[in-house]
Structure formats: structure tokens, C-alpha cells
Amino acid sequence: MKKHIEQLFAATAPGLEGVCAAELTALGMAGVKAVVGGVEFCGALRELYLANLWLRTASRVVVRLGELRCRDFPTLYRKALQLPWGRYVKPGTRLQVRATCRRSRLQHTERIADTLNKAMARTLGVVGAEGEGPKQLLIVSLEDDLCRLSLDSSGELLHRRGYRQDIGAAPLRETLAAGILMLLGWQGERPLFDPMCGSGTFLIEGALLALQRPPGAERRFAFMDWPRYRPGLWRALLLEAGKQEQSCCPVLTGADRDAAVLEAARRNAERAGVLEFLSLQQVELSQQPPPALPPGLVVCNPPYGARLGRGELDDTYRALGRLYAGVLSEWQRAFLCPEPRLAKDTGLPLARLTDLQNGGIRVGLFTVK
Numbered sequence: 001m002k003k004h005i006e007q008l009f010a011a012t013a014p015g016l017e018g019v020c021a022a023e024l025t026a027l028g029m030a031g032v033k034a035v036v037g038g039v040e041f042c043g044a045l046r047e048l049y050l051a052n053l054w055l056r057t058a059s060r061v062v063v064r065l066g067e068l069r070c071r072d073f074p075t076l077y078r079k080a081l082q083l084p085w086g087r088y089v090k091p092g093t094r095l096q097v098r099a100t101c102r103r104s105r106l107q108h109t110e111r112i113a114d115t116l117n118k119a120m121a122r123t124l125g126v127v128g129a130e131g132e133g134p135k136q137l138l139i140v141s142l143e144d145d146l147c148r149l150s151l152d153s154s155g156e157l158l159h160r161r162g163y164r165q166d167i168g169a170a171p172l173r174e175t176l177a178a179g180i181l182m183l184l185g186w187q188g189e190r191p192l193f194d195p196m197c198g199s200g201t202f203l204i205e206g207a208l209l210a211l212q213r214p215p216g217a218e219r220r221f222a223f224m225d226w227p228r229y230r231p232g233l234w235r236a237l238l239l240e241a242g243k244q245e246q247s248c249c250p251v252l253t254g255a256d257r258d259a260a261v262l263e264a265a266r267r268n269a270e271r272a273g274v275l276e277f278l279s280l281q282q283v284e285l286s287q288q289p290p291p292a293l294p295p296g297l298v299v300c301n302p303p304y305g306a307r308l309g310r311g312e313l314d315d316t317y318r319a320l321g322r323l324y325a326g327v328l329s330e331w332q333r334a335f336l337c338p339e340p341r342l343a344k345d346t347g348l349p350l351a352r353l354t355d356l357q358n359g360g361i362r363v364g365l366f367t368v369k
């Protein structure tokens, strides 16, 4: 079978481009280049499958389908007829088009979607644009009359690993939790502790990272519905991944004051197959005893205030400061926080390592100097 080298793109949340580029380089990808919003790279089907299977920090992986210069709908239609739809889309598929337009003649996103669906259907020999088969996301960006088309290969966003079905309040995305561990240089060689662990995202992602278990092994991807899907190749990659898996993991400790979220963390960890590596305890932040462990990384995502009053919030950050300055003073210490004023309440000497987005809120990743 002829190998098509594709231009690929791993989209990330802001701030995770660098760690995602490092992941792609470690996977041996060619042409890796971090840009705003993600990482460009290239490869054939094998690389596309590998990226979906292994990337811990990307939101989705797309294939660049083409770039069309067009200032009117007939031109868009005519040029879209030339695109290699048949490589990715089965006849009967309905394109779900997500379009953004800037400084372009073509602005009407519904008409853009309709035109592209018609061109695709005609290329695939289907009469009419309505497909009954699987839906396929097509991301269209029109800027200065240049229309860039990218086909999504992931389907559900990659943070949906499949294990997290029980959540507490304001859980972190799995991709963000994994990215923060990587930004902090944690590679599964030292203990990890989250004193406000909620549904356990840092700990479970930490376990998957330490065990070198691929985050995408248990889920489906959009590319599995493509006409060129090679299940044998996918199975071979899973088998290869299984051989690389490590059998041990450092101690991963979580605490929270809420018994219900700890139960959710236990169920999630069990689904992810890592419960045996976690130690979860119901402990109030201010009562946290000294850890009986060599120093490692302590990281947490404290509440930001939506549910707590200002006074309680200030107390929480003060308690966090005492914990980090006291029994954890030998540890590498980090936390996420949207407000510098709140972070200051800890009383700790802080560095703002980088800015990230959590649930649409800009947050700083703070480390203790």
C-alpha cells in the first residue's frame, strides 16, 4: 500500500505546546514544530495512530487536508472537488464543519459547510449531501481568503481517556494534569502527592505516566471509521505499547476533606487499572501529618472561589502555605491559582512558572522558590 506522508497537527490547550512537542519528539516524529495552539509534525498512518494512542497533552490530532484560496462559493466548491476525500471519508459520511472566518469574503459558515459537504459527496459519488453514516469533524479556518481544511482523527477529545466517569467539583482535564506533571519535570521516578486531590486526576495521570501506559489504549478514535483504517496496525501498536509497560510506580498519595470525592477518585483509579498504586486519605489540609516518604513533588489545584466565600478561600490558601512551608518544605512544591492575590495568601516565595487555561479560566502554575 502506498504510504502517504501527511501534514499532521496536535492541538493543545494554551501553555501545553512545548510539552506536547517534547512528547512527539520522544515518539520519534518528524518535522515537530510547536506553534500557538499546538504542534505541527508529519507522518503516515502509523504516526497518526501513535500520536492518538500516546499523546498525554494534546486535545486532538488532525490531518491537514488542504489549503484553498477562494473568494466565492463556486471557487470553494470547484477546488474542494480536488481534495483527497476518499482517503479519509467513506461515502455516506456527513461532515460536521466547524468554521472560523477572519478578513475573508466567505463568511457564511452554514453555506461553507453545505458547499464542502456537496463537494465531498460528489467526489465520493454520492448524490445529495446528506450522509447517514458516521459524522466526521472538519475544521475550517478562513483567513485572508485562504481556506485551511483539517480533518479530525481523534473523535472525542483526547482528554477523555475513558476512566473518569466519577467527578468531584471542578475536576482538571486529564490532558492538563498530565501536562502540568511534565512541565514540573516529574517523570514517575519520585513520590507524588496531591493534598486536595478531588477525583484524583493528577494521581491517575501520574500513574499512567510512571507505568508508561498509553492513555488512548482503551478508547475509540475517529480514524477507526476511515476507509483506510488498518486494525492490524492498531493492534500491533497496542502490543508494542504493552511490552514497554513498567510494572512499578512510585507512591502516589492523595488527600481531600471530602469522602465522596475520594470515593470517586477510587472508582476512577480502578477503571484506569491503577488503584493499587494510590494511597487516598480523608484529611483536612490544615491537619496534614508529615509524609512518611522521601521528598517528591507535591502539586494541587485548590478551589478558586466559585463555591467558597472569600474568608474560607483565604484560609485555604494560608493553610496550603503552612503545609508547603512546614512538613513539605523539602519537597518540590507547586499549585495552580487564577489570582496572584490568592497565591500571595500562602505567604510563600513564589515563581509563576507559566500560564495555563483551566475550564476557560486563565491560571498560573506557581512553584515555591
Ligand SMILES: C[S@@+](CC[C@H](N)C(=O)[O-])C[C@H]1O[C@@H](n2cnc3c(N)ncnc32)[C@H](O)[C@@H]1O
Binding pocket: 168, 169, 170, 171, 172, 173, 195, 196, 197, 198, 199, 200, 201, 202, 255, 256, 257, 258, 261, 283, 284, 285, 286, 301, 302, 303, 304, 316, 319
Ligand atoms: C478544584 S478541586 C480539585 C479537583 C481535582 N484536581 C480533580 O481533578 O478532580 C479542589 C478540591 O479541594 C478539596 N478541598 C478544599 N478545601 C480543602 C481543605 N481545607 N482540606 C482538604 N481538601 C480541601 C475539595 O474537596 C476539592 O475536592
